[in-house]
Amino acid sequence: MADPCVLGVDLGGTAIKLGLFSLQGELLSEHQRPTPQPATPGSVCVEIVDAINCLDPDGQAAVVGIGLPGPMDAEARVARICINLPGWEEVPLAAWLEPRLKRSVTLANDGNCALVGEAWKGAAAGCSDVLLLTLGTGVGGGVMVGGQLFTGHNGAAAEPGLITLFPDGPDCNSGNRGSLEQFASISGLKRLSGVEPSSLAMAASCGDAKALAHWERYGQLLGTGISSLVYLFTPQLVLVGGGLAGASEYFLPAVRREVSTRVQAVSREGLQIKACALGNGAGRLGAACLAIQRLLEAPSPQAG
Secondary structure (H helix, E strand, O other), rough: OOOOEEEEEEEOOOOEEEEEEEEOOOEEEEEEOOOOOOOHHHHHHHHHHHHHHHHHHOOOOOEEEEEEEEEEEEOOOOEEEEOOOOOEEOOOOOHHHHHHHEEEEEEEHHHHHHHHHHHHHHOOOOOEEEEEEEEEEEEEEEEEOOOOOOOOOHHHHOHHOOOOOOOOEEEEEOEEOOOOOHHHHHHHHHHHHOOOHHHHHHHHHHOOOHHHHHHHHHHHHHHHHHHHHHHHHHHEEEEEEEEHHHHHHHHHHHHHHHHHHHHHHHOOOOOEEOOOOOOOHHHHHHHHHHHHHHHHHOOHHHHH
């Protein structure tokens, strides 16, 4: 009989990333495919089922954890809202998927998943107070306080990308204006530089002064937002992940300078700011970890 394992799924605006993991967090196999466009709940549900059946055709994984870009309900079964995905309001995704997959499903915010993954096997291992931001189609994130995820009232926290950076800035799908997401996401960087992030990173790697200046400005804006969050949570570690983190060498120095300028010394004592260690794999690993904790390790209702 095969050893028990678990599936972790990371649903993003552009890609669905899946991993089959042992209960110790070892990646056994992986699969990735584009997120259907438009990414409506029905089309995404069908795509997730097909992707899981492709990765795990024999049903080896006992449970499934799925990270999504938005808050879940308290029972981790309903996607309350995913502001950058069309039609995602109060979507009972776990209830839709379980009869099709014939196994239990739990949901979590994708930023929280990335943070759990990094805390288990990555850059946040051994840390108790951590702020993580995912820089991609949107800007998500997660917060760990005292070794526990901070999820706030009804599980809707934390959404660090939705804090206000400029009150009169561009409209945000959240209803806010000038949110950090509007400046630190892929579309925000494209608005700032006029080119695709991959092209901007390539130009910076060749020493192009204009590209380096755009990354510098991007780092200043991101650092301004992070400064507010540092004052709120005083973490020992700030991590940046998501697609744009691959170019972190070009913007993290500016982030660090901005934080050191804006945040008083007592609030940033010992603070480290660095890129995630697991890259785009953190989210699916964290989703798998939460599935293990909630569905395999949790005491049964009959237990005392």
